[in-house]
Amino acid sequence: MGQFTHRKAQEMTAKYCRFLCYAALLIVGGNSPVACAASRAVDSPKSQITVLYDAFGQTPAMQQDWGYAALIEYGGKRILFDTGNNPDILAQNAKAKGIDLSKLDFVVMSHRHGDHMGGLGYVLSVNPKVPIYAPKEGFGVYGADLPSTFYRKDPSLAPEQRYYNGTPPDVLRFGSAWPGANFRLVDKNTDITPEIHLVTLVSDKPGTLELRELSLVINTPEGLVVVVGCSHPGIDKIVESATAINPRIHLIAGGFHLVVAPDSDIEKIVTVLHDQYKVEYVAPGHCTGEPAFSALKRAFGDHYVYAGLGTTLTITPRPAKPY
Ligand SMILES: [Zn+2]
Ligand SMILES: [Zn+2]
Numbered sequence: 001m002g003q004f005t006h007r008k009a010q011e012m013t014a015k016y017c018r019f020l021c022y023a024a025l026l027i028v029g030g031n032s033p034v035a036c037a038a039s040r041a042v043d044s045p046k047s048q049i050t051v052l053y054d055a056f057g058q059t060p061a062m063q064q065d066w067g068y069a070a071l072i073e074y075g076g077k078r079i080l081f082d083t084g085n086n087p088d089i090l091a092q093n094a095k096a097k098g099i100d101l102s103k104l105d106f107v108v109m110s111h112r113h114g115d116h117m118g119g120l121g122y123v124l125s126v127n128p129k130v131p132i133y134a135p136k137e138g139f140g141v142y143g144a145d146l147p148s149t150f151y152r153k154d155p156s157l158a159p160e161q162r163y164y165n166g167t168p169p170d171v172l173r174f175g176s177a178w179p180g181a182n183f184r185l186v187d188k189n190t191d192i193t194p195e196i197h198l199v200t201l202v203s204d205k206p207g208t209l210e211l212r213e214l215s216l217v218i219n220t221p222e223g224l225v226v227v228v229g230c231s232h233p234g235i236d237k238i239v240e241s242a243t244a245i246n247p248r249i250h251l252i253a254g255g256f257h258l259v260v261a262p263d264s265d266i267e268k269i270v271t272v273l274h275d276q277y278k279v280e281y282v283a284p285g286h287c288t289g290e291p292a293f294s295a296l297k298r299a300f301g302d303h304y305v306y307a308g309l310g311t312t313l314t315i316t317p318r319p320a321k322p323y
Contacts, residue, residue, distance in 0.1 A: 046073040047317035049227065049253055050310075052093045053084030053119070054285045057309025061096035063089045064309055067115035068229055068255055068286040071097075074218050074315060075195055077105040081216050081254075082229050083119030090119030097310065102126040108198065109134040110229025111213040112141045120178060129182050133198060135212035136185035143176030143183055186214055189241065195219045195318065199226075199241045201233035208232040215242070215254075222316050223248030223280065230287050231257040236272045239279070249279045251315075253307055255286030256296075266295045274299045283307035 051057070053069035067085030071078065071094075080101060084090045094101050101123055107130055110116055123130065134142035148168035159165040176183060190198040197217040202210060215238050216227040224246050231238055235256045239249060252273070258266050270292070273279045282296050283305040297304045307313060 045076040045317070047075075047315045048073050049225075049283075049307075049313045049315065050097055050099065051285060051307055051312075052080075052097065052099065052309075053082070053090060054309040056285075057311065059096065059308075059310025062093045062310050065089050066286075067118060068110075069093075069116075069119060070227060070253070071099055072216065072218070072227060074220075074225075075193060075318065077193070077196065078103060079196070079216065080104050080107045080123065081227050082108070082110050082116040083123055085115040085118040087119045087122035087125075091122045093309070104130050106131040106133060106192070108132075108214055108216050109142065110215065111135060111211055111232065112137070113230060116229050117141075120181075124178060124181055128180065131182050131184055133184050133186050133190070133192070133214060135200060135214050136187040137210075137212050139174055140185075140212075141177045142185060144174045144185065145171050146174075148172050187212065189244075197242075197245055199238060199245075201237055201241060203232040203234075205232060205234070213238075217242045217245055218315065219246050220250060220316050221318055223250035225250055225315055226252045226254075228252065228254035228256065230255045236269055236277075239273065239277050243277065249277050251281040251283060251305070251313070252279055253283040253285065253305075253313065256284050256288040256292060258292035259287045259289035261289065261292070263291060263295075266292045270295045270299045281305050283311075283313055
């Protein structure tokens with residue numbers, strides 16, 4: 001049985017665990033007898049991805065809309081990856097899944113497009129001080145800073161004609177669209193915990209030239225789980241960068257940005273993911289595109305994981321440390 005099951009299957013698993021731990025672990029493909037203390041199997045932190053925002057899905061209580069957001073629970077951390085297109089719809093969708101966005105360890109904003117940051121206002125209304133990892137860009141929407149040496153000086157000018165009367169602060173800080181938000185700006189690959197990483201790349205594609213994008217990479221016992229927002233720098237380049245952490249790619253979830261790509265480009269990317277990087281599972285959503293859904297389905301077969309709005313994907317956790 002595959003590693004990814006829907007919520008219902010998980011609930012069943014938890015129920016079985018209370019009575020028959022070994023059987024339950026067989027059902028979910030649990031890989032470590034260390035995790036087989038019944039109480040720990042039930043109480044251990046969740047290890048899953050829940051899609052909170054997308055334009056397709058089969059959960060009636062949630063509203064479909066263009067954009068992406070997902071709650072990632074791993075290693076005891078609750079991470080909101082992107083915030084969708086609209087604050088009210090994000091609020092509705094989170095409520096429908098019983099997810100409290102006032103309880104988060106941190107947020108990751110993948111990039112500065114409105115269909116990923118439009119719901120941030122709602123998150124801040126319930127969680128104003130949550131740390132938010134966001135791409136650092138020159139004069140970017142999430143704020144920025146530069147050393148005051150960035151501009152050329154002319155000491156022959158009178159002080160009143162000079163910036164800051166000729167004595168600027170060492171660092172100039174530039175505002176964000178959300179004053180008071182707790183942004184942590186990222187411009188290089190960053191380890192948040194030993195297992196949770198951010199990979200950052202800059203797009204060189206027409207239309208998104210110079211756009212910086214963050215992807216979330218979790219190093220699980222089965223390889224990397226890579227969560228992508230829009231993959232503007234190229235899903236192949238994001239995967240290549242992630243392989244520096246671990247060459248084994250277990251799952252890619254999120255937007256692959258092939259929504260307007262011609263079939264020849266789609267086939268090229270699918271081949272690179274499947275044959276070159278030997279990606280084990282894909283759970284495409286958002287801007288992957290309908291023809292790319294089909295192409296990925298053909299290539300990955302039963303390793304193509306449906307991940308519409310409301311879907312919960314399980315991730316294999318690190319085994320608990322033995323007593
Ligand atoms: Zn985008
Ligand atoms: Zn997008």
